[in-house]
Amino acid sequence: MSQKIKLALLTGVVVLLTGLLLFSQQYWQLDLADLNLTKHVTTEYKQLALFKGVTLLGKTLFLVVLGFLLGNESKLRYAKAVKLWGLTIITSAVLQVVALYLNNDFSISELYNSLLPLLRNTYPLASGVVVGLCCLKKVDEYLLKLSWRQLIIVLIVATGLPSIFGQDPFAMNDGNGLTFGLVMFLFGAIVARKKVWLQTKRCLILATIMGASYLLINYWMPYISYDVHGNYSTAGRFLNSGALPAVLFAVFMGMGILPFLGSLARTWKLRLADFAYLGLICATNSSSLLPILKRHFEKNSTAPQVMLLIIAELGGLALGTLMLAVLARTAVNKRLEEQWLGYDLIDVLDSLKSKVLENKRYLLGILGAVVLSYSSFFFVTPNLELTIGKTTHDIGEYILFARPMMIWLNVLIIIALWGIIFGLTNRYWVSTLGVAISMLVLFVTENIKVGIRNEPILPSEIVMLKAINELLHMATTPVLVGGAVGLGLGISLIVYMERKYPQPIIKWMTRLILVAVSCLFFSSSLFLNHSKGKMHIVSLALGNDPTFYNQLLGAQQNGPLLQFLDNVDTQVMEKPADYSQAKMAELANKYNALAQKLNQTRTNNWQDQSIIFSLSESFADPNRVPGVSLAHNPIKQIQGIMAKNTSGLMLSSGYGGGTANIEYMSLTGLTVANFSATLPTPYTQLVPFQKQAWSFNQLFAKSAAIHPYEGVFYSRPTTYKKFGFERFYHLGSKYKITDQETIDRSPYLDDKTAFANTLRVLKERGNGQFINLVSMQNHFPYDKGYYDGTKKYRATGSAVTDETTADMIADFATGLSYTDKAVANFIKQIDKLNRPVTIVFYGDHLPGIYSGNNMKKDGVVLHETDYFIYSNKYARKQGAKTKLVKATGLVAPNDFPAMVAEQTNSKVNGYLALLTKVKDELPAMSTNPKMNATNNYNTMVSFVTKQGKILKPEQLTKQQQELYHDYQLVQYDMTAGKQYLLKNKDFSK
Known part of the structure; x- marks a missing residue:
């Protein structure tokens, strides 16, 4: 037989077996074919069992052939082992990049698997090959001295025990373990190195008998299982590549065909070995490849479709092998072979030591x-x-x-x-x-x-x-x-x-x-x-x-x-296509004209009154949550205030957190939903970097922020300074928090403290001031038993799934009852003041304790908090309204500046005129309320109607879309753009 024919035969065998290996390792793990028996043996099952058996036979023979290709590399065993180990790491890393690109999938565990393939046993069969290379010298010392009959007996003992006794003492793992890969690889190496071979005809006959026996056993095993056990629990006991008949088939088939190919050129055998080894890694890298395959094939996918992918993979392996062939000719490769030629393990360690010292x-x-x-x-x-x-x-x-x-x-x-x-x-x-x-x-x-x-x-x-x-x-x-x-x-x-x-x-x-x-x-x-x-x-x-x-x-x-x-990657928001200085001048004129129109009926100025924005931590009525009912109402007095004044529900962009984002929206009139996905927290990522940052407090001669807690969170000192707040009262600041009180075992200063400090600042600093109050009393956790008397507010209902949830809701509701008293008392106190004071009281988000609710189903409700706007008696005498009637049922926090301007009958600038129009004509804006992400990456803006229906921007009317686009342009200009509008006094001052 000519060398060319031998070359073609060997190449065909390697490619065929690699393809079968890829198929057997991937197709049968995709659950595309059901091989689980329950009631009776079907014709389809028997056909699938035979089909799977044939593919698994190819996997066993593959390892023998790979051992044959590398069996004569005993002089370069360590060099080749190191190369294959490095190839394993590189290929595994490449496959992980492929999975990342195609499937958006990456995990730290897979990274460790890629970098430590031997230690983490990521590729057991491939590891068996690498270990087998290191053991080639021992093959010469021990195994080559045995006769073929002795070798086959040793092989039967090593691989047959699991098949015969149902135990696995040598960790063959049904043909998937490192030991199995090592044994079959070494047997292939023996075939390559042994001088005397058995008769080819006899080997092929024995291989045929073993292969047929393997298929017949798997054909009859369901019946045997049912007769012995009364069920099909052991129907697939031998349907694996480690079964003894499959092993003997590979052994005899290898002994029958491989010796004729032993005279082929070493270089070509090494290239085929590289190809096969790459295929082995790809086939056994199920964690990276299987998600990709499952993305392309559904349950009804057929084997031919998978075969098309296998063919594509074989092409990729061929290309990778070609690249390895080029690298094999480099000086690095030759130097490695020269240095490690014939080294023992001690020599290798000495070589590594010298490299370390070098x-x-x-x-x-x-x-x-x-x-x-x-x-x-x-x-x-x-x-x-x-x-x-x-x-x-x-x-x-x-x-x-x-x-x-x-x-x-x-x-x-x-x-x-x-x-x-x-x-x-x-x-x-x-x-x-x-x-x-x-x-x-x-x-x-x-x-x-x-x-x-x-x-x-x-x-x-x-x-x-x-x-x-x-x-x-x-x-x-x-x-x-x-x-x-x-x-x-x-x-x-x-x-x-x-x-x-x-x-x-x-x-x-x-x-x-x-x-x-x-x-x-x-x-x-x-x-x-x-x-x-x-x-x-x-x-x-x-x-x-x-x-x-x-x-x-x-x-x-x-x-x-x-x-x-x-903090480097901060993209504020996408630039609108028509953004320009001329366009912003046009918008300034448009909304300055609207401001003039609104001001014709407005009589009050900001400098003559005091405004308080009171953000109440986690304030939201638990009784509104689907499936939750409290034994008593914890906010009865606040609900009484709401019934007589401007009030409703506020759509929050957070659940369980996100306070600073809600605060940012209420102070600036801008929605975080318009910002880029890379800007989850404007307080820390945007405001400190802005040349100018517009905030509602800038309309007042005096402004202060009060937070009865540590001031470091969300970079508030930097943000408030950028906003123009003159004072920031917090624990540890030079502006002291006085009248400090806590409730029972709670570590947080209570709302009574928060309002006492607000009242003190209100009295000390006189008229014409803005106060931003951020409370802490109702902050998580809610499972520490902070309050006494929680049984009064015991929660029941379908969404209260366990005692822990019930206890947390009761603890939270008890805190709300103290807020209720503090708010009612504060309202009485500001009513005694002989100057106009208006408070916007609102909850920032719901607490994250309603685990019994489904965000996709109840998301809108779980993002609705309570709010009211109250103007004291003196303010009402000066023209402030008691209750707004237009667009107040469901609002967003960015609506509050416009709402308080309307409530107090105060004159507005062009920007507040825009916000007034947005409040009146657009549904409330938010990030996706079906998600519970907090301080996370923003989603596309959602519009929520009073009925709780979620709309996308394209579902708005033409007029609403134009208004929303104006709002986007203004937000871009004020945050990411040239800030043309902030230079226009009529618009921003």
Whole structure:
């Protein structure tokens, strides 16, 4: 037989077996064919069982052939094993990228599986092949000395016990275990190396008998199972590639056909081995490929459709093999083979040791990066304790054991920075010590800022470097002297090390690649917050939690470096197509004219009255929640106020959280639903970066914010300052929270305290002021038993699924009863004042305790809170209304500025005129109320009618769509655009 024919035969066998392997590993895991018997054996089952048996026979023979292809590589066994191990990692990583691209699927577990395929036994059969390569020398020492009969007996003992006794002492795992892969691979290697072979005809006859026996056993097993057990529990006992007849079929078939092909060129056999090994990895990578396959095939899909995909995969494997063939000719490959030729394990370890010593400067640099990364968490945690919710953790222990991946992500950031500097300078000590010193300076600065502001360094603060002289003037003399001395010592150390211990330089191409890869790594931060982007999916899977509502907590959980990058990707909102200076001038004229029209009937000015926006934490009537009923009404007095005054329901964009977003909307008149998906929290991601940020309080001569809690959350100090608030009263501020009281065992200052401080500021600062009050009394958790007397508000109903839920609702409702009393008392107090005062009281969101409700079904109701607008007696005497009647049943928080203007009969500017029109003519705007995401990535804006119907923008009338577009243009201009409107006094002042 000619060499060409042998070559064609071997190639055909390898391709056929690889295709069968791909099919058997993928098709039968897709549940496209039902092989579960319940009542009786059907013709379809028998056909499918035979079909599956044939494909599994190919899988067993595949391993023997792969062993035959690599069986003569004993001199290069370690080099080849290392190559296949590296190929496994690379291929697995590529498959994970494919899964990410096609299926938007990524997990940290799969990442570990890709990087540690042997340790995590990700690919048992492939691992058996790699281990088998390392054992080839032992084949010569022990196995080749045995006769064929002895070898087959050993094989029967090793693989036959599970078939005979139903036990698996050698972990063959029905032909899927590492041991099975090792045994079958080694037998194929023996076929390649043994000098004497059995007769071909005899082997093929035995193979035919074993194959037929295997198929017949599986054909009759359902009947045997039923006769013995009375059911079909063991019908598929032998329907696997590890069954003894299947193993013997592969053995005899391999012995019958492979010896004739042994004279083929080594190079071609190696290429075929690469092809087959790639196929083995793809076939057994079910975690990445199966989701992709299931996306393309439904239950009624047929085998031919899967075969088309298998053919496409074989083409990809052929291309991958071609690339490996090219790489095999490189100097790296030849050097590896030369160095490891005939090495024993000790030699390999010695070689690895020399490689480590040769590159120890880089390994020490990585170790230094790990130390810097781990230490960074301590610098942003001054008391070395991390508090999440009500649980406190030791920062070092928590990061090391609960979030180790964050250490490595920060290590990558440090290494990438080093890569850029080293690539540009080609100086090891300049880059290494320069990065280390810079990191220490940065971490100390982080520690100082955290101590002063309880907030890490954010990208927005980089612009402060433009005012470096002013910053230096703000620093104390010891700090300046210490910094100068430290800088001098650092530079001296770098110069000393460069002169005393110069390190080898690297080639310009390597430097270029190093800089390019490092820059590519940093550029990924530009896509971290794209909610549907691949980088975002990977980032979440790795455990990155930006926690935008609490930047300090984010830095403590993620590390200051990663938290900094998390804040880089902030796209405010998509630019409307017709946005221009001329268009904004047109809108300014349009709504300034509307303001003039509205002001013809309005008599009051903002400077003559006081307005309070009172955000009540989690305030929402539990009795409105479907399936929930309270024994008593906890907010009876507030409902009485609502009945006589402007009131209704407010559509919240949060559930269980999102306070600052609701607060932002009420103060600015802008909806978060219009913002980009990368802007979940305007308080921390937008306002600090704006040149100007319009807020309702700017219409008043005096304004103050009151929050009877820690002020750090949501960057409120920075945000309020940008908004123009003169004072911020919070715990620890220079503007003190007085009259501090709590209720029973609650750790939060109560609403009585909140209103007492509001009344005090109201009296102290006189008329013409705005107060933004944000309470804390009813904040979670609700399972700590904070209040006495909760039995009075016991919850029942279909949505109260367990005692824990009932207790939490009762605890929450008890807190509402105290709010009810505090609000009623505050209303009495402001009625005594002889100046106009109006309060907008509203709940920000429902508490996240209604686990018995379905968000898709009850989402709108679970996003509706209670609100009212009350003007005191003096305000009503001055022309304020008692009860608005137009568009008040269901409103959004961005409607409040316009509503309070209408209620107090106050004159408006062009912007408030626009908001008035939006309030009157558009349904309430929100993010998707069918979702419970809080401080998460925004969805497309939803419009909700008074009847609770959700509309998309295209479902609005033509006039409503035009109005909404005007509103979008204005919001873009004020937040992401050129802010033309903020320069127009008639529109914004």
